[in-house]
Amino acid sequence: MTDRSFLIKKLNYYIENYDDLNEKERLQIPYFILTTTKDQMEELFKLLKESSENTNYLLERNKELTKYVEHFQEFITESNLNKRYDAYVKWKGVI
Numbered sequence: 001m002t003d004r005s006f007l008i009k010k011l012n013y014y015i016e017n018y019d020d021l022n023e024k025e026r027l028q029i030p031y032f033i034l035t036t037t038k039d040q041m042e043e044l045f046k047l048l049k050e051s052s053e054n055t056n057y058l059l060e061r062n063k064e065l066t067k068y069v070e071h072f073q074e075f076i077t078e079s080n081l082n083k084r085y086d087a088y089v090k091w092k093g094v095i
Contacts, residue, residue, distance in 0.1 A: 007036055010032065014029050014032075
């Protein structure tokens, strides 16, 4: 991805000097804007894809961890350890 400070400087140059630009430079403005926008959109889509993949991974891990928590909760209930577990959790500062 192109350096943002370069993009801003280039756009500011075009804006501030528009009346003084020759025809060739004026024709370069739309091309510059379009290519820059395209590059920015590609980078955005790449980041969105990565974010989606990370979210999906975290959702899967959350499902797995939820199963473990439910398993241990069942074990605690079946083993009649509720009072000892509550005391342990409070002592650890979880609740």
